[in-house]
Amino acid sequence: MDKLRLIIAREYMSIVGRKSFIIMTILFPFLMIAIGSIPVLMTMLNNSGDQTEQIAVIDETGRYSAALQSDNRYNFVAIKGDTLTNAREFYDKSKGSISAVIVIPRDVETSAQVNIYSESTVAPALTSMVNNALTDTIQNAKLAAKGIPDLQKIVEETSIDLDVRTVTWQQDGNETESSSDIAMGLGMILAMVIYIFVMMCGSMIMNNVIEEKTNRIVEVVVSSCRPFHLMLGKIIGVGLSGLTQMAIWIVLLAIAGSVMGNVLGGLAASPEAIAPGMDASEVNNVATDFMQQIMSINYTPIIINFLLYFIGGYLLYSAIFAALGSAVDQASDTSQFLWPVMMLMIIALYAAIGCAENPNGPMAFWCSMIPFTSPIVMMIRLPYDVPLWQMFLSHALLLGTALAIVWCAARIYRRGILHYGQKASFNDLFKWIK
């Protein structure tokens, strides 16, 4: 046991002490925040366009140009003259002071078509603005033309915006409002955490094993300890280093998040930052709703189950990665063994995404029983109260399989690390297990 502890400590320190690890650990959250805030920054830049563009409007119907409201980006100027040639002349004469010409044709109500002419590409913002402004107006005009009294009012009253709420019945008879969106989001995040962690640490373990083997240090080490201890120490040590990194990220993200939250909160409090048509109380309501739904999820079982699946899934896959690393002489030889493992993991991820649609369906059930996919797929199902027997069965299958895989991997590993030269085949691997 002392030796195992020594090996774990060495593996852990050899990763955590690396400069690249320290840099990556500290920089990653900032990188994520930077990537996350790029769209926000870009919209800000867009909206702060310093110049108001002049847009000429030729309204052949004479009824709809008023619907186009000028704002600080686009100033709509209705021009006389109703033919396209006129428009072109007008555009050329303006020598660039007018950036586009909108033509609302006479038959717009039947053709449902409006043209924007320009020498440069028309910004999507302008197209969507014109579309939004004119659609409602023309629709209302058409409704009014039907001559039925109060038709517009009737249509407004009959149109609905359905709000589907999901409510969970508790054992004690209470009802809690739950949100499938948030439950699914949480599940997806947990699934991704396991997937990324296993991939990251798994490939690190594999490369470590190959490095030790090509270094030839492995023979010295296994003359001092059992190969199984070396493999296990590596799996645990690398796993702990990954957990350390994750813990630091969570702390940094939490700090950064609260700082960002304060800054954004400050912005949101200023009235001009709130989207038009939404007042401050509405924003508040959305936020409290969101918070309530987040709080409504029962976290204790999710956290416990997450940790169990995390450990099981990590053991299962990292043992495979360690065994594969031991079977080759150089990293470039791994591909022939690696693709089945990668396939399994990608299938698990896709199954997880698929199960999000129907977290209690047959695919979700089977994929959350198969140990190679269950650690990832079960994450999606966790927020949806999985039946207890399924939970137990899935855990038992995962644990049993993980231990069996570790046993097989150890047998491959102890032969593989001393095997040089001729590349091992799948056949060899099976022989080594026996």
Add this chain to the structure above:
Amino acid sequence: MAYLDINQVVKRYEGHTALAGVSMQVPQGCIYGLLGPNGAGKSTLIRIINRIIAADEGTVTLGGKPMTDADIAHIGYLPEERGLYKKMKVGEHIVYLGRLKGMTKADALASMHWWLDRFDLKEWENKKVEALSKGMQQKVQFIATVIHRPPLLIFDEPFSGFDPVNAEQLKVEILALRDQGSTILFSTHNMASVEEICQQITLLNHAQVVLTGSVDEVKQQHKKNIIAVQSPDSIEQNPALFTLLPTDPVKKDDILIKLAQGVQVRDAIAWLNDHYRLTGFTEVLPSMNEIFIETVKSQQNLHNNG
């Protein structure tokens, strides 16, 4: 009684037998040469002694007791193909390997400092292994092998990669370890170094022991009754007593004669002394190199014919 006693050890792999009933007795405090061509089974035997792999049959006893996993603390092993963790610091690395062999941290630290000092590597203690020259890395490897003062040392080609100066230093250290009571199993292809430091040898070929004994015994067994004679006269051969052999191009002054069957050295020398002016003579014993080649080749012929 032998310190390390290997008794009828068998190891089979899919398709071939690496060791077919190998026995070997290594006395305490001896430098014991384990010889053999590539693929003879030396590495397999060494790995079995190190308990890296298990024998299919046979026993290995150390100090009179069957070996257990606990015994690996009593062995220091320097493999032929060796390496270190490149990113680890020299001092940390030596201490790590020492502690893996069961030393306490304090003991390992003290021993590490003592050895680094002895090999003039003190200022490298906190440098990464990758910053060291190949020769220095070899020294670090050697220190890591002996840091826990094991009673049994196994060196596989210890001198490869060393320049003559460092090789000499290493030889001195190995002899010093022997004098302090360590038993040393020494595997090499370098027959000159075998003659220099080994007292006993075992020659493996095709998974079997083909030759064993003390270096002197083996040489006596393989002598060809050849005498190098120095004389200013040109000696004619006397088929009743001896025949002349072509001279060794390196030692042109030596006249080589091969004694006829049953002729004693002193009879031949007496006759030569009567007829020529003899200035000196020495019995030519075969070198370990010659014995090695001869034994392995005769085995090959046996194999080919059988």
